Amino acid sequence: MTDALYDRAPGEASTSPEAERTTMSTEFGIYTIGLVLALLLTAISFWVANTSMIWAAGIPIGLVVLAIAQMGVHLVFFLHITTAPDNTNNVLALAFGVFIVILVVAGSLWITTNLNENLMLSPELMNLQMQR
Amino acid sequence: MNVAVAIHDVKQDAFAPASEAGPAPKRIVAAFGFWIFLLSDIVMFSALFAAYAVLSHATAGGPTAVQLFSQTNVAVETACLLVSSYTCGIMSLAINARRRAATYLYALLTFLLGAAFLALEVREFADMVAIGAAPQRSAFLSSFFTLVGCHGLHVAAGLVWLTVMMAQVAVLGFRASVLRRLLCFALFWHALDIIWVWLFTAVYLIGVQS
Numbered sequence: 001m002t003d004a005l006y007d008r009a010p011g012e013a014s015t016s017p018e019a020e021r022t023t024m025s026t027e028f029g030i031y032t033i034g035l036v037l038a039l040l041l042t043a044i045s046f047w048v049a050n051t052s053m054i055w056a057a058g059i060p061i062g063l064v065v066l067a068i069a070q071m072g073v074h075l076v077f078f079l080h081i082t083t084a085p086d087n088t089n090n091v092l093a094l095a096f097g098v099f100i101v102i103l104v105v106a107g108s109l110w111i112t113t114n115l116n117e118n119l120m121l122s123p124e125l126m127n128l129q130m131q132r
Numbered sequence: 133m134n135v136a137v138a139i140h141d142v143k144q145d146a147f148a149p150a151s152e153a154g155p156a157p158k159r160i161v162a163a164f165g166f167w168i169f170l171l172s173d174i175v176m177f178s179a180l181f182a183a184y185a186v187l188s189h190a191t192a193g194g195p196t197a198v199q200l201f202s203q204t205n206v207a208v209e210t211a212c213l214l215v216s217s218y219t220c221g222i223m224s225l226a227i228n229a230r231r232r233a234a235t236y237l238y239a240l241l242t243f244l245l246g247a248a249f250l251a252l253e254v255r256e257f258a259d260m261v262a263i264g265a266a267p268q269r270s271a272f273l274s275s276f277f278t279l280v281g282c283h284g285l286h287v288a289a290g291l292v293w294l295t296v297m298m299a300q301v302a303v304l305g306f307r308a309s310v311l312r313r314l315l316c317f318a319l320f321w322h323a324l325d326i327i328w329v330w331l332f333t334a335v336y337l338i339g340v341q342s
Contacts, residue, residue: 006156009163011224011319024225031221038214042329046207049337060338067333071326078221078322090167097171101178108182 008086011079034077041070159312166316170323173286177327180282181334184275188339192270197339200265202256206336209252210328213287216245217325224318230306239298242321246291253284276335283331286324293317 013027045066048059075081081090155161188197223238257277260266267277297317300310 006153006160007164009160009315010167011163011315011322024229027225028222031218031225034221035214035218038217039211042207042210042214042332045333045337046203049341050203056341059341063333063337067329070329074217074322074326074329078217078325079319089164093164093168093171097174100175104175104178105182105185109185112186 006086007089008080008084010081010090013080030077034073037073037077038070041066041073045070159308159315162312163315163319166319170319174323174327177279177282177330180275180279181330184279184335187271187275190271192272194270194273195263195265197272197335200260201336201340203336203340205252205256206332209249210332212245212249212252213325213328216242216249217322219245220318220321224314227306227311227314232301232306235301236298239294243291243294246287246294250284250287250291253280253287257281280331280335283324283327286327290317290321290324293320 013030045063048054048062048066054062075094081087081094083091219238219241223235223242226234226238257280260273265273267274294317297310297314300313304310
């Protein structure tokens with residue numbers, strides 16, 4: 001198999017169609033596990049958002065953690081991203097994407113929070129711009 | 133001709149490392165390129181997410197997130213999109229097994245679930261505009277409609293793409309170029325799901341916490 005020498009295409013479970021056919025029921029099971037886990041994590045997210053059993057200030061952090069977990073479930077079970085050597089290119093591209101996303105989101109929030117604190121207008125003026 | 137076949141056979145048997153194996157097959161190159169595009173698309177979404185996070189309290193005295201969002205609606209939308217991602221995965225399996233009927237069936241299910249998601253979202257938008265919560269009302273609503281609407285546009289584009297792909301399967305059959313496009317479509321559809329996970333978490337669940 002020359003195919004085995006190459007990197008794996010993102011989203012592809014295995015490189016050869018023949019191997020795919022033999023493991024089709026396994027593949028089906030992987031997608032099903034992914035769906036069950038994703039639905040479970042979604043249900044927990046909605047429960048966490050509405051419950052009073054958790055300290056209110058901790059809820060956003062809990063929701064972010066659940067979203068990260070669900071993203072992991074999607075990547076592993078639906079997009080077949082693994083740590084195998086033939087997947088290195090896909091994982092590196094993903095890691096770079098995540099790095100940029102964190103820079104953009106966290107950086108924007110950090111900068112604007114700082115601006116809001118340091119350039120706070122008087123409340124009357126503030127009401128023209130923002131309702132906080 | 134015989135020589136060419138012999139050389140081909142030698143190539144098959146030789147076990148060279150990836151760096152000496154020559155250019156990768158077009159399938160891998162195309163899918164990797166599409167993966168890079170998807171990541172850049174996600175980076176674009178991150179800018180919209182950042183804008184929403186910054187402006188989510190800038191309601192200018194208009195309706196707030198708590199007053200506008202219905203969690204049951206979002207839960208049904210999420211279920212539609214998750215299950216459509218699953219049927220899309222099963223469709224990929226049917227394609228790999230070259231089963232035409234199963235491919236059409238799961239493509240149809242994927243399409244219907246995606247269309248249901250889109251219908252719910254359009255209805256939500258229409259209801260919001262009807263009570264005066266239009267994009268021009270406040271910075272919060274502008275960023276909300278941009279972010280959620282952009283995801284909705286991606287889903288709509290995905291539905292069109294799926295229809296085109298089924299027409300290609302019907303006319304051209306499972307040839308290499310069609311298989312490549314189907315692989316890219318599956319990547320696109322699963323990536324949209326990841327964006328939606330962040331969307332319902334950031335906008336509909338964290339957004340309504342006081």
